[in-house]
Amino acid sequence: MAKAARSAKNLTAQTTARLRQSGLRPTRQRVELAGLLFDDCDRHVTAESLHDEITKAGVKVSLATVYNTLHQFTQAGLLRQVIVDAARSYFDTNTGDHQHFFLEKEGMLIDIPGEAISVAGVPNPPPGLTVDRVDVVVRVKRA
Numbered sequence: 001m002a003k004a005a006r007s008a009k010n011l012t013a014q015t016t017a018r019l020r021q022s023g024l025r026p027t028r029q030r031v032e033l034a035g036l037l038f039d040d041c042d043r044h045v046t047a048e049s050l051h052d053e054i055t056k057a058g059v060k061v062s063l064a065t066v067y068n069t070l071h072q073f074t075q076a077g078l079l080r081q082v083i084v085d086a087a088r089s090y091f092d093t094n095t096g097d098h099q100h101f102f103l104e105k106e107g108m109l110i111d112i113p114g115e116a117i118s119v120a121g122v123p124n125p126p127p128g129l130t131v132d133r134v135d136v137v138v139r140v141k142r143a
């Protein structure tokens, strides 16, 4: 077997194992999408950008399926959803502690390492509630 084919096969096996560990049945579409999302370094995608990417890779998947799969991956803890505004939601393959700069015009998120930012003065939540997480999106523009 050629080296490239062997490594692609290994990646598929890894992806399948990763989905199973997260409690997701490794359907063909999930494996294809997870392959695009997790084979590379950390990335921020939207349902639309990932749909474009998988379509260009020659795989036929509807935008609704991409959208649903991203939410399933998020529920399973494989992705973190970053809601920038009501109309725009990004999915982050880095689920670790970090925040974001958001370049509005380009629609681009840039990571801020978790230790580089501190949030002070978060008020006590109403009785019976605890703060689960604080998401910070710092909106930036080119000077």
Ligand SMILES: [Zn+2]
Pocket: 044, 092, 094, 098, 099, 100, 109, 110, 111
């Ligand atoms: Zn990020």
